Every structure is written in C-alpha cells, then in structure tokens.
Amino acid sequence: xxxxxxxxxxxxxxxxxxxxxxxxxxxxxxxxxxxxxxxxxxxxxxxxxxxxxxxxxxxxxxxxxxxxxxxxxxxxxxxxxxxxxxxxxxxxxxxxxxxxxxxxxxxxxxxxxxxxxxxxxxxxxxxxxxxxxxxxxxxxxxxxxxxxxxxxxxxxxxxxxxxxxxxxxxxxxxxxxxxxxxxxxxxxxxxxxxxxxxxxxxxxxxxxxxxxxxxxxxxxxxxxxxxxxxxxxxxxxxxxxxxxxxxxxxxxxxxxxxxxxxxxxxxxxxxxxxxxxxxxxxxxxxxxxxxxxxxxxxxxxxxxxxxxxxxxxxxxxxxxxxxxxxxxxxxxxxxxxxxxxxxxxxxxxxxxxxxxxxxxxxxxxxxxxxxxxxxxxxxxxxxxxxxxxxxxxxxxxxxxxxxxxxxxxxxxxxxxxxxxxxxxxxxxxxxxxxxxxxxxxxxxxxxxxxxxxxxxxxxxxxxxxxxxxxxxxxxxxxxxxxxxxxxxxxxxxxxxxxxxxxx
Numbered sequence: 001x002x003x004x005x006x007x008x009x010x011x012x013x014x015x016x017x018x019x020x021x022x023x024x025x026x027x028x029x030x031x032x033x034x035x036x037x038x039x040x041x042x043x044x045x046x047x048x049x050x051x052x053x054x055x056x057x058x059x060x061x062x063x064x065x066x067x068x069x070x071x072x073x074x075x076x077x078x079x080x081x082x083x084x085x086x087x088x089x090x091x092x093x094x095x096x097x098x099x100x101x102x103x104x105x106x107x108x109x110x111x112x113x114x115x116x117x118x119x120x121x122x123x124x125x126x127x128x129x130x131x132x133x134x135x136x137x138x139x140x141x142x143x144x145x146x147x148x149x150x151x152x153x154x155x156x157x158x159x160x161x162x163x164x165x166x167x168x169x170x171x172x173x174x175x176x177x178x179x180x181x182x183x184x185x186x187x188x189x190x191x192x193x194x195x196x197x198x199x200x201x202x203x204x205x206x207x208x209x210x211x212x213x214x215x216x217x218x219x220x221x222x223x224x225x226x227x228x229x230x231x232x233x234x235x236x237x238x239x240x241x242x243x244x245x246x247x248x249x250x251x252x253x254x255x256x257x258x259x260x261x262x263x264x265x266x267x268x269x270x271x272x273x274x275x276x277x278x279x280x281x282x283x284x285x286x287x288x289x290x291x292x293x294x295x296x297x298x299x300x301x302x303x304x305x306x307x308x309x310x311x312x313x314x315x316x317x318x319x320x321x322x323x324x325x326x327x328x329x330x331x332x333x334x335x336x337x338x339x340x341x342x343x344x345x346x347x348x349x350x351x352x353x354x355x356x357x358x359x360x361x362x363x364x365x366x367x368x369x370x371x372x373x374x375x376x377x378x379x380x381x382x383x384x385x386x387x388x389x390x391x392x393x394x395x396x397x398x399x400x401x402x403x404x405x406x407x408x409x410x411x412x413x414x415x416x417x418x419x420x421x422x423x424x425x426x427x428x429x430x431x432x433x434x435x436x437x438x439x440x441x442x443x444x445x446x447x448x449x450x451x452x453x454x455x456x457x458x459x460x461x462x463x464x465x466x467x468x469x470x471x472x473x474x475x476x477x478x479x480x481x482x483x484x485x486x487x488x489x490x491x492x493x494x495x496x497x498x499x500x501x502x503x
Contacts, residue, residue, distance in 0.1 A: 001133075002028035003126040005078045005106045008049070011122050014114055016080070019092050020100035020107035027077040027106065032123040034116050038067065041074030049108075049123055051080040051116045054088045057096065064095040068103050079105055080119065084112020134245075141165040142249040149253045155181035158257060162250055169236040172254060175202065175229050176325055176354065190234040193219045198232065202354060205229045222251045228317045230258040262320065269323050269331075272296065276330040276341055279303070280373040289369035298328035300343040305364030305376030308338045308356045309383055321355045337380070341372050352392065360387035363394040417491040420484060423471040434489070436464040441486050445476070 006025040009016050018025070030047030036055045037043070044050065050071055058064055071079055079100060081092055092109055100107035110119060141162075148161040155172050159181055162170055169184020171191055177198050179191065193214035201208030201221060206229055212219045220235040233251050275296055279289055293300065310318045315333040322340055323329040330341040338356075342348060344366065352361055362382030364375030375395075382393035418425075424433055436454060440461060443449040451458040465476055474481045 001130070003123070003130055004028055005049075005108075007126065008078075008119075008123065009108070014119055014122060015111050016114075016119075017109045018106060019109055020097045021078070021103070021105045023104050024078065024106040029077045029123055030127070032116075032120040034120075039070050041070040041072075041076075044071075044074030044076055046075030048074075048076050049078050049080055049119070050074075050076045051082065051110065051119060053082040054093075054096075057081075057088070057093070059093050059095055061095045061098070064093070064099040065102070068096070068099040068105055072103050072105050076105070078108055080108040080110050080116075082110045082112075082116065087112065138245045138249065141246050145249060145253050149257060155254070155257055158250070158253055159183040166237070166246060170250075171234040172224070172231060172258075173198075173234065174231045174324065175321060177202070177232075180231065184236065189214075189217055190219050190236060193217055194221050194232070194234045197221060202229065202232075203357065220247060222247060224251060224254050224258055226255055226259050228321070230255070230262060265320075265323075269320065269329065272323060272329040273332040276332055276339075279330070279341060279369060280376055282371075282373050284370055286368045286370035289372070293328070293369055296328050296330070298330075298343060300345075301368070302344055302366035303330075303341045303369050303372040303375060304344075304366050305362075305372065305374075305379035306340040306342050306348070307362040307376070307379035307383055308340075308352070309360040309387065310336050310338050310356070311359075312336055318356060322351070325351050325355060337383070339376055339379070341376065348392075358390075360384075361392040362386055363392055365395045414491075414495060417488040417495070420472065420488040421492070424468055427467070427471055433464050433467060436461055437468055437485060438489050440465055441482060441489070445482070 004026050005018075008014070008029060009018055009025070028047060029049050031045075032049045032051065033044065034051045035043060036052055038056050038058070040050060040052075058067060068079070081089065081096070083089055083091065092107065097107060110116065144161050144165055145158055148157045151157055153160075159170050159172065160183060162168070163183040169182075169187060169190060171182040171187045171194075172180045173191075174180055177191075177195070179187070182190075193212045196214075197210045197212055198221065201210050201223070206223045206225055208223055208229075210221045212221065218237060220233075220237070222233045222235065223229055224231045224233055231254075233247075233254055235247055235250070275292060278284060278292060284292065308318065308322075310333070313336075315336050315338050319331045319333040319338045322338060323331040326340055326346060327343050328341070332339050348363060352359075360383050362379035362385075364378035364382075367375045378395040382395060386393040421434065424437075428434060436450070436456075439453050440447075440450040443453065447458045447461055450461045454461065468474075468485075469476055474484075476482060476485075
C-alpha cells in the first residue's frame with residue numbers, strides 16, 4: 001500500500017496539521033523535498049512532500065495562487081509550511097490556505113519544535129517499510145506459485161494461486177495466440193486488447209513484450225519460453241516496480257510449465273514423424289493412407305509438401321513449432337531441412353510468417369495422400385530457387401513456368417517480353433488487347449471459350465487477335481508463335497512477382 005498524506009498525518013510525534021486541501025488526503029507521497037524558491041515546480045519529479053518556511057512566500061492572493069499552481073504543476077503530493085518562533089510565519093497565511101483549498105493541494109503545517117529533517121526521515125522510513133513489504137509479498141507470492149508449479153496441477157493450478165495472491169486476471173496463450181488457460185473476470189478482454197500488439201511482438205520472439213492501455217484496462221504482454229518462444233502471458237494490472245517483480249516470478253514458472261509440456265509431447269511428435277515416414281514411403285495406397293490420416297484426426301483429400309531451410313542448429317525447434325501449428329503435426333527434420341505434409345485449408349503464409357520468416361521455403365502441389373511423397377520432393381527441389389528469389393517458391397498452376405523464367409537476369413527477361421509486346425503496348429494503353437491475348441491462349445485458341453471468359457462477342461476476340469498479328473507481324477496460326485507470345489506474357493507476370501514495385 002502506498003504511503004499517503006493521511007498516513008503522514010497519523011505519525012503523532014510529527015504533530016502535523018492539515019489546514020487545506022483535505023480532498024487530497026489519499027495522495028501518495030514518494031519523497032520529501034525542502035525548497036525556498038518562489039517557483040519550485042521545475043525541481044520536482046512528482047509525488048513529493050514539498051516543505052518550506054515561506055521565506056519568499058508571497059501573501060497577495062494572485063501571487064499565492066501562482067505559487068500553489070506551480071507546486072501542483074510540478075506534481076507535488078502536498079505542501080508543508082514550517083511555523084513558529086524565528087520563522088517568517090507563526091500562522092499559515094489566509095491567502096495561501098485559500099489558494100491551496102481552491103487547487104485541491106493538501107497544505108500541512110509543521111510546528112516549530114519539529115525539524116524538517118524529522119519529517120523527511122519519517123517519509124523515507126515509511127517508503128522503506130513499503131518497499132520491504134512489497135519484497136516480502138513478492139517472495140510470498142513466488143513461494144506459493146512455486147508450490148503450485150511443483151504440484152503437477154499445470155497452468156490452471158499456477159494461475160489460480162496467481163489470482164488468489166494478486167487479484168489480477170491472467171491469460172496464457174501458445175505461440176499462435178490461442179488461449180491455453182485463464183483466470184479472473186472476462187479473460188477475453190485481455191485477449192482482445194493484446195491482439196493489437198501480439199503479432200508484432202511475436203515476430204521479436206523472446207525479446208518481444210508490451211504494455212497495452214485499452215479503455216479502463218491495462219494489459220502487460222510477456223513472452224514465455226527458454227530458448228524459443230512458447231507463448232505469452234497476458235496480465236491485467238499496472239507496470240509498477242512491485243508488480244513487475246511478481247510478474248517476472250510468474251513468467252519464470254509459466255516458462256518451466258510450457259517447456260515441460262514441450263518435452264512431454266516428444267513421444268507424440270515421434271509418433272507423428274513415424275506416420276509421416278509411412279505416408280511418404282510410397283508403399284501405402286490412397287485408401288490405407290486415408291485410414292492412417294483418420295487415425296491421426298486428419299481429414300483431407302490432398303496433402304501438400306512443405307520444406308523449410310532452418311537456421312543452423314534450429315531445425316529440431318522449428319519442427320516442434322510447426323508440429324503444433326500444422327493440423328496433424330506431420331513434421332520431421334533432416335539436418336537443417338524441416339519437412340511437413342500440410343492439409344488443404346492451412347494458411348501457410350501466416351504460419352511461415354510466424355515461425356520461419358524470410359527462410360528459404362518450397363511448397364509442393366496438392367496430391368492424394370498415397371502419393372504425397374511427390375509433393376514433398378517438389379518442395380525440396382524448390383528450396384534453392386526460393387533462396388534466390390527471397391520468397392517461398394510454390395509448385396502451383398503457372399508457378400513452375402514463371403519460376404524458371406525468374407531464374408534468368410530480370411533485365412534480360414524484360415527485354416525479351418518488351419521486344420515482342422512493345423508494339424501492342426503502344427497501341428493498347430488500357431491493356432485490353434494483351435488481356436484478350438492471354439485469355440485466348442489459355443483457351444487454346446477457342447474463340448467462343450475466350451469470348452465467354454471475357455464477356456465479349458467472339459468477333460471482338462477475333463478482331464483483337466488479328467490486331468496483334470498486324471502490330472507484330474506474326475501469324476497466330478503457328479504454334480511456335482503462340483508459344484512465344486505465351487512466354488512473353490508469363491515473363492511479365494514473373495517479373496511482377498520478383499521486381500520491386502518501382503521497377
């Protein structure tokens with residue numbers, strides 16, 4: 001509990017009296033300071049008991065109000081005026097009392113027989129006692145939390161003790177921001193408030209923490225984990241020194257619990273790795289592969305291979321993270337390469353951004369479970385192109401052709417496309433002709449199909465293709481010409497995904 005003006009008045013040997021500003025009796029006193037300046041506010045840091053004999057204290061109402069306002073602006077908790085024989089004042093000036101009352105500033109009087117140093121010692125003795133009580137409370141809470149952690153009750157037992165000891169709500173999430181445990185009223189409010197910063201600080205791993213002020217709620221977001229991020233603790237309450245010590249004790253024990261969970265899941269991960277080995281062995285039919293997936297609580301028509309180049313020595317940890325993030329947990333690692341089989345509806349971009357940002361990554365096409373090994377081979381073969389491109393390389397429709405095109409120098413690729421398409425560009429500023437050309441080529445030159453896809457008449461399509469022939473001098477009756485145009489269009493598409501936006 002903070003040491004307040006009211007607590008100071010209760011120290012009988014000081015014989016202090018409150019003569020104005022009774023509404024501020026519960027203001028906390030952080031320190032004591034003596035000043036005889038007319039404008040002492042700039043020398044204050046906030047929370048001080050400012051003591052003065054009033055040596056230069058003005059007595060006219062306007063000047064008194066200016067003096068009191070300066071003290072208030074400086075953040076003082078209270079003002080104390082020394083009275084008695086040999087002092088400038090034997091009674092507090094009425095103008096000072098009136099100004100303090102107007103400003104809501106507690107005004108105390110110090111009798112002649114009590115030196116200011118006695119008041120100062122009383123303030124700092126009370127502050128020391130408060131800090132000692134805070135440390136004792138912290139030690140007691142830490143002991144109780146440790147007992148709860150050792151009891152085997154898991155996160156729920158630890159958080160129950162936390163709530164009993166501090167009265168503060170708390171939520172523990174995993175590395176994906178999913179709630180693992182919670183205590184206190186309306187934990188969803190903590191989650192909602194933390195989501196504004198959770199994604200940003202998660203990218204910083206164990207170095208990411210924040211304090212969020214949302215309406216009437218303050219939430220501290222603390223990372224949990226030993227060597228890698230395992231989750232976050234969302235703690236309601238202030239970020240004062242006392243709570244910070246208690247928060248650190250809680251986070252330490254939560255780290256032990258989540259690391260224990262991580263180790264306890266190792267047999268489960270090994271079983272999933274073995275199952276993945278069977279799926280990619282090529283020995284299972286689709287039917288048997290589907291039965292195996294059903295036993296693993298995985299329901300999907302297709303599996304996609306994923307390969308990630310992990311930082312040196314971190315493949316095992318990355319594999320463990322992905323086994324939690326990916327449904328089914330079909331993940332393994334070989335050297336510094338982490339491999340996974342991914343179901344259809346996974347947002348791979350979000351998972352990779354969270355656990356493997358910037359790492360070379362290959363993503364295979366979707367295959368039936370019995371032939372998932374093909375997709376995994378695709379994914380591994382795309383690691384080198386991904387490292388060159390600086391982004392994940394994916395084996396989807398058109399992606400392989402564009403990927404091969406991007407392996408050449410961008411300037412050469414752009415020159416090839418421009419050499420063929422520049423005459424059309426000049427005559428087609430809106431791009432309608434090139435759009436029609438692409439749709440027509442993808443429709444294998446079938447006029448009605450291209451017209452339906454574009455929503456225009458078949459004669460419009462024919463007129464635009466004829467115009468391409470006139471502008472370029474190339475006949476579309478040649479398969480080689482059609483292929484050349486398709487390559488030029490694909491080259492531009494590849495460049496759009498490779499070059500900077502201002503290219």
